[in-house]
Amino acid sequence: MNRRTTRTLAAALSLSAALAISGCSSDSGSDSGSGDGKPSLSVSGGYMPEPVNDKMAGAFMVIKNDSATADKLTAVTSALSGDVTIHETKDQKMQQVQSLDVPAKGELKLARGGDHVMFMGLKNQPKVGDKVTVELRFEKADPVKVELDVKERTYKPQNAN
Template sequence: MRRPAALTAGALAGALALTGCSGSGSGSGSEKAELSVSSPYMPQPVSADMAAGFLTITNKGGAGDKLTSVTSDVAGQVTMHSTTGGAMAEKSSFAIPAHGRLVFRSGGNHLMFEELKRAPKQGQKVTVKLTFATSGPLTVEMPVRPATYNPSTGH
């Protein structure tokens, strides 16, 4: 009984894969970015005027996009940084590939909340607006975690 269902599922998956590859230009959902955000958090700042932020942006769509700016009512400005070989560099945008992810994590790409208007405390949430080159903006509630928070352990 399971074999026909598996064959049907396989045929359906194959048909969907072929449909996604068609170059018809019909504007189907697979030809644009489909962005979502997961695992956002801000470690409680140890500085009175600066904080970091981390999150993952996933693109399930068939086209890439770019994160072009980040804003928050808690900061005068939010800048985006890459870290390569221990060297930090401010970036004006980050690519989000089709069927890929953009990860902001401690020790890597990250957001810097500068000119803090208030000091976010553990247990609070910070609202962040993400702006993209082609997709509409996303608003994210970023929970404030302990300064020593490690997302892999949850503590």
């Protein structure tokens, strides 16, 4: 083989490997839902218990991933507070984390006593019946805007375990 043949063969093998790795095909069954390889995420059951004061509040919801690609919740923003963070609860201890996993073909449950979103230094104090808009940011998926219903402080969703 000469040098040119070797380069051509190497380029062809590289291209074949890249196509195999990327899963290139004309089949629309990529499970991403968006056609661009990004995870397909949806949010349900979003709510915020009415805050006791304007110092802090929590938010809860279920983020469902219908795609075959896992993702991570990396940030939450809201006009209600300039300090919105993601928290996990392990061994009954709450701690701020950089991200939470949204598994492929699964869901991330943000619930009382577990993982949740935390708002500090509220700009106003929402009341029962109000709506609070948040934007969820992910490692791979496009941002998702969610309207949280402000519920009674003792509210528990029907499907909560």
